[in-house]
Amino acid sequence: MTIIHPSAAQIEEAAALLDAGELVAFPTETVYGLGGDAENADAIARIYAAKGRPANHPVIVHLAPEADPGYWVRALPVDAQKLIDAFWPGPLTLILKRADHIPAAVSGGQDSVGVRCPSHPVAQALLSAFHRRRLGTGKQGGVAGPSANRFGHVSPTTAQHVREEFGSAVHVVDGGAADVGIESTILDLSRGFPALLRPGHVSPQQIADVIGIAPRLPDGTDATAPRASGTLKAHYAPRTPLALLPFSSIEPLIAAFDRSSGKKVALVARASSAKDWADAAHVHFVAAPEDPQSYARDLYGLLRALDRANVERILIEKLPESVEWIAVNDRLGRAAAFEESE
Structure with a gap:
């Protein structure tokens, strides 16, 4: 920094x-x-x-x-x-x-x-x-x-x-x-x-x-929890439509992407096989960081850059469901939920 x-x-x-x-x-x-x-x-x-x-x-x-x-x-x-x-x-x-x-x-x-x-x-x-x-x-x-x-x-x-x-x-x-x-x-x-x-x-x-005690984790069932900043279901969203999916579900979407608008589809992924799309003319590929701290540090800047990249849609590979990734998963999940709620 x-x-x-x-x-x-x-x-x-x-x-x-x-x-x-x-x-x-x-x-x-x-x-x-x-x-x-x-x-x-x-x-x-x-x-x-x-x-x-x-x-x-x-x-x-x-x-x-x-x-x-x-x-x-x-x-x-x-x-x-x-x-x-x-x-x-x-x-x-x-x-x-x-x-x-x-x-x-x-x-x-x-x-x-x-x-x-x-x-x-x-x-x-x-x-x-x-x-x-x-x-x-x-x-x-x-x-x-x-x-x-x-x-x-x-x-x-x-x-x-x-x-x-x-x-x-x-x-x-x-x-x-x-x-x-x-x-x-x-x-x-x-x-x-x-x-x-x-x-x-x-x-x-x-x-x-x-x-000396583990905090309760958010699971959507804590009805008495106070409202807090950034905890709405839909939040942290770019203006470009964003989907968060396993890479196996992303590949068919890329292959079937309608290219008539002249725009690209953005792909953000860690999977090694994702690099196969890096040279595709209709794909704006971003290799996602491999560790949670780097991913978190880069996330919002990346989403803002993709908003400026004139892409039709942002496709992001789902991350591991482990405690190390809980914060980044939280932000990406809310960003994707914003699109779903529109």
Whole structure:
């Protein structure tokens, strides 16, 4: 990852905009966030309006390393503190009971709130600058920051991706490309037991190693789970139709592809036999990364590039159904479900 370091003046400018209730897109190690003052209901409303996000879909509060997470919640359980000590700063969001003085708008009206401390140095600089502005006011200066893209579509991992979404309407702090590439792991601790709501870079096994119990995994049957960012069935989707299939089912589709439009079909696959299609005139072939971390880092940039490639359809080979691939499978499954829901 190549980090771009904005100047101190640029960081202070962005912090001043947040303090004034404006929106600022900023880099994290996962994806770029669309930030607003988490204690300003008007700023939160601007986030929802800019994204076209349903008002009942919560956003995550990003905290400076020196901030007190206990300010945002009714209580900080022992397991939460253990996970904070182990994974913060980093790509882990904790869902806890929201403190009464925190606006319900940040939680989509729920009594819980998602908090995390990102590890990206530019995010930390911005969050710390905003936090300092609130010293002595009785407030902490957290930044509500869902991904900086239109709701339901591909998350941004570079500043340019954000500009493609919002143009000059949003102030962007450029910190280079995101290193993790997919959104944070979301772990719910608001109901007395750990439950994984969204898989990410921090794995269920890593969580279990810290708190001594494996979190419940998402299986679609947890009816009491709080709503959380990025957990709708259809999400993270490119504008080009996308299908996620075993390679044995993809090959007949490629062979039968209607070429009358003059466009190509995109093929993203790890299978060695997929390379047989690399030279086909009607196929835009992308050799998918072999390991989960590289696949995650490249995923959103790849989907955005394929949207620009003027292809008729994106066909992606299904990945192994193992815990190592749970986060990438989650994002691809939701992207494919978006097309199915249209």
